[in-house]
Amino acid sequence: MLDLSTSIAGIKLKNPTILSSGILGTSPELIKRAFENNAGAATIKSIGPKPRDGNNNPTVIDFGHGLLNAVGLPSPGYKNMDMEFNELSKIKEPVIWSIYGNSIEDFVEITKYILKYKPKMIELNISCPNKENGMLFSQDKECAADVTRKVKQVAKDSLVVPKLSPNVSNIAEIAYACEKAGADAITAINTLQGMVINIDAKRPVLHYKKGGISGPAIRPVAVRCVYEIYEKVSIPIIGTGGIMNGRDAVEIIQAGASAVGIGSAVYYHGIGVFGSIINEIKEWMQENNHDSIKELIGIAHE
């Protein structure tokens, strides 16, 4: 019997696939749909401190080797989402509550507010490149540690998981600082900064001009980052970035991820991608005589 279950700091996932933040997670109904399609956990679209419209279009494009996006963190604002929060809190499977803020106080305030809905896990989006100061907290280890520490102080039983940016010179150092500050796990990576220009229009394609690259193009970057973080920290890692199929998932798990974020693959293969990735992982495990996902975590380091 193959055991696909994994856990993140005590939270059990029936399989290692997690719907990444920013993909579909705008409503409880869509989160439920991810679970109906076998996701092991699902992350909601980042909740912000105030109502925010995000950027004008184009906000997401397929540039041929991945997606480039600058949606710009639209959010109703945490005070306008009780109806959604209430629905989310009724979901039995692990829901990851992603939050963002312009200041440490924002992160703390949102955390305090959502605690009444008993989120199992809070992901700190300190790494969005598509907003002024969006990456501020993940580009400096002191800042990343500070926001983690202050949220952790008020988070009670909820796990605190900072999501890190690859747009830094030493991601492992930042992960280590977060661990010391009390992070329960690390999500890596957020998107890489990029730009695509439409040469016929003679303009950057995205309205925001710059954006975040996700999808197949960034998988080696994600694998490298997870590998480096795994060497430096002992808390679990949610490995995210360009995972398209079961082999990609096994690869990032071997690099050190305890679970695997799935985002752009939903664009390429539809929401059924969770099921197909799980089947492909099972096939690979069978062919290679592995009974348990857990024994594969970080195996590439041995």
Add this chain to the structure above:
Amino acid sequence: MNKMEKQKIHKKLTIKQIVDENYKTKTFFFNEDIDINPGQFIMLWLPSVDEKPFSLSYKKPAAVTVELKGSFTKELFNLKQGDNLFYRGPFGNGFTVYSKKAIVVAGGMGLAGVSLLVESLKNPMVIFGVKQKKDLFFKNRFDMDICTDDNSIGYKGLATEKLKQLLEEEKYDVIYACGPEIMMKTVFDLAEKHKIKCEASLERFMRCGIGVCGSCACGNKLVCRDGPVFGSDDLREMKDFGIYAKLKSGKKASLQEYHKWRG
């Protein structure tokens, strides 16, 4: 699912001809054909302005029929023959073209969204509802039962009242709807009552157009990728249909509030 080649990177279009349809509506004909199924959409991009979804009102050559409404359409209306704009697509799932006895119910600009459908169907009954006579367009293009809210021409009353009358008189196999959501909800309810299959083309504030950002969520469906055309089985399950829609921030609002924002 559509097997046509999608244009993923924005491609240049040149405006070949602009036709005034009425006091607030123009048709922009482009320099090329776009292979598209009735009910699918393209994303039209005006660099440095915005990018919005549109259905095609003609495909050979491709054309969009647009009502002057917000900042995007204002910029579009400033364009002249020979000017360029950009598109990607087609995206989404269109109408199922049944070779059966069909009624098409279009409300206002919804007629542009079903133009290719009407041309694909065999002698469909078309009901076109508008507020007032001056909102009409495509009068000479299609044979339609026109309804006006202010009784200025045609059937005096709502398109859905006309539909109700027709359904009591004769048996139909399928009803298609495109227009204000309140109208489509009533059409769907009538179709359910008469046990007739229904397909409706939904509208939500859309961003990515390709099924990732979740801006256009309606219940657990994405209008851009699962729709924009939904059949009876989906419409029955979509809790937000006829009730809620998301604003640009993602805030869930009543349809009334949503339409107030959309204008």
